[in-house]
Amino acid sequence: MDWELLFIIFIVAVALGFDFINGFHDAANSVATIVSTRVLSPGQAVVWAAFFNFVAAFGLGIHVANTIGKGVVETAVIDEKVILSALVGAITWDIITWRFGLPTSSSHALIGGLVGAAVASAGTDVVISSGVQKIGAFIVISPFVGFIAAVLLALALMRLYARVAPSTAQGVFRRLQLLSAAAYSIGHGTNDAQKTMGVIAVLLFSTGHLGNEFHVPLWVVLSAHAAIAGGTLFGGWRIVKTMGLRITKLEPSDGFAAEASSAAAILFATQVGIPVSTTQTIAGGIIGVGSTKRLSAVRWGVAINIVVAWFLTIPASAGVAALTFVAVDAF
Amino acid sequence: MSEFRRQVILTIVTAVVAAAILTPVLFAVKLLLEAGLEFVFAGSVSFGLVLAYVLRRETMQ
Numbered sequence: 001m002d003w004e005l006l007f008i009i010f011i012v013a014v015a016l017g018f019d020f021i022n023g024f025h026d027a028a029n030s031v032a033t034i035v036s037t038r039v040l041s042p043g044q045a046v047v048w049a050a051f052f053n054f055v056a057a058f059g060l061g062i063h064v065a066n067t068i069g070k071g072v073v074e075t076a077v078i079d080e081k082v083i084l085s086a087l088v089g090a091i092t093w094d095i096i097t098w099r100f101g102l103p104t105s106s107s108h109a110l111i112g113g114l115v116g117a118a119v120a121s122a123g124t125d126v127v128i129s130s131g132v133q134k135i136g137a138f139i140v141i142s143p144f145v146g147f148i149a150a151v152l153l154a155l156a157l158m159r160l161y162a163r164v165a166p167s168t169a170q171g172v173f174r175r176l177q178l179l180s181a182a183a184y185s186i187g188h189g190t191n192d193a194q195k196t197m198g199v200i201a202v203l204l205f206s207t208g209h210l211g212n213e214f215h216v217p218l219w220v221v222l223s224a225h226a227a228i229a230g231g232t233l234f235g236g237w238r239i240v241k242t243m244g245l246r247i248t249k250l251e252p253s254d255g256f257a258a259e260a261s262s263a264a265a266i267l268f269a270t271q272v273g274i275p276v277s278t279t280q281t282i283a284g285g286i287i288g289v290g291s292t293k294r295l296s297a298v299r300w301g302v303a304i305n306i307v308v309a310w311f312l313t314i315p316a317s318a319g320v321a322a323l324t325f326v327a328v329d330a331f
Numbered sequence: 332m333s334e335f336r337r338q339v340i341l342t343i344v345t346a347v348v349a350a351a352i353l354t355p356v357l358f359a360v361k362l363l364l365e366a367g368l369e370f371v372f373a374g375s376v377s378f379g380l381v382l383a384y385v386l387r388r389e390t391m392q
Contacts, residue, residue, distance in 0.1 A: 153353065
């Protein structure tokens with residue numbers, strides 16, 4: 001076995017490690033509302049989310065993987081060093097934000113890393129501006145769509161349940177939250193695992209291991225979903241607390257509205273091939289349901305910290321990736 | 332009507348209401364996206380802010 005192939009296998013392992021950390025870091029959001037409303041215990045919720053993260057491997061397409069693979073930077077400039085630097089940039093930023101309990105986006109960290117490493121390798125001309133603009137716009141659009149959908153749904157549910165006994169409503173939403181959490185986990189699994197798939201596939205394609213046409217092999221699909229589900233199983237409890245408890249106090253009906261709205265928004269984005277932050281989308285949903293009670297019910301200080309971290313993610317991960325590329329390239 | 336049956340009916344009605352709310356929202360986003368990125372950006376941000384403003388007024392009373 002030659003050294004180049006060994007290096008590629010090592011980078012694929014790092015990419016799957018990133019996916020695992022993504023599960024650890026982001027997938028906690030899938031269970032935040034269901035745990036904070038006490039529908040499931042933390043252990044049960046994490047198993048529930050991990051199962052549906054993996055199930056998402058089947059039947060939801062690979063549009064996001066194609067966008068990451070072909071729509072962010074020119075494939076011609078991608079090589080082992082660019083991908084490794086991109087992953088190091090993204091992982092470093094993820095670990096820093098996890099350490100401080102900030103639910104930032106692993107997805108945008110990966111995209112920032114890819115752009116930073118590619119620019120360090122071949123200059124700014126290799127960036128596909130239309131792709132990056134679309135992803136950048138959805139940094140803002142996806143939480144707003146989550147917010148709008150959650151507000152409308154929460155208001156409709158308030159009206160529907162105005163004359164229903166609280167104990168009956170509680171029973172209904174405890175069941176429905178199981179479904180909404182599953183839907184959110186499927187959305188999270190498919191959108192986020194596809195980002196790793198895109199990175200692995202473009203690495204294999206650019207190094208001539210994928211033939212003449214860009215595609216995502218089945219083993220890449222299955223291993224990416226297994227990695228994110230594994231990460232979810234180990235969970236990031238620190239971030240669960242931020243999302244589920246610190247933004248606003250949640251009732252089971254609120255959890256259902258936030259999760260169902262976010263799941264719908266993420267699955268929509270997945271179908272049109274846009275990599276979105278699942279973290280941002282559910283944060284928008286949670287803020288939306290909190291706002292229907294009172295705007296002051298939302299703890300805006302926490303929400304603003306999260307927004308600041310969102311906007312730092314792409315530049316910070318791009319910077320780390322660019323520095324990593326310079327260091328790796330020197331060898 | 333038994334409590335269980337009431338909960339089952341409410342579960343179905345709630346799922347239908349959720350679909351009836353979320354489908355048009357996503358359809359609107361799709362139409363705006365097809366019109367152009369600037370339309371979906373401006374549309375979602377401005378509608379979100381208007382909604383937040385209305386909620387602020389309503390929940391202050």
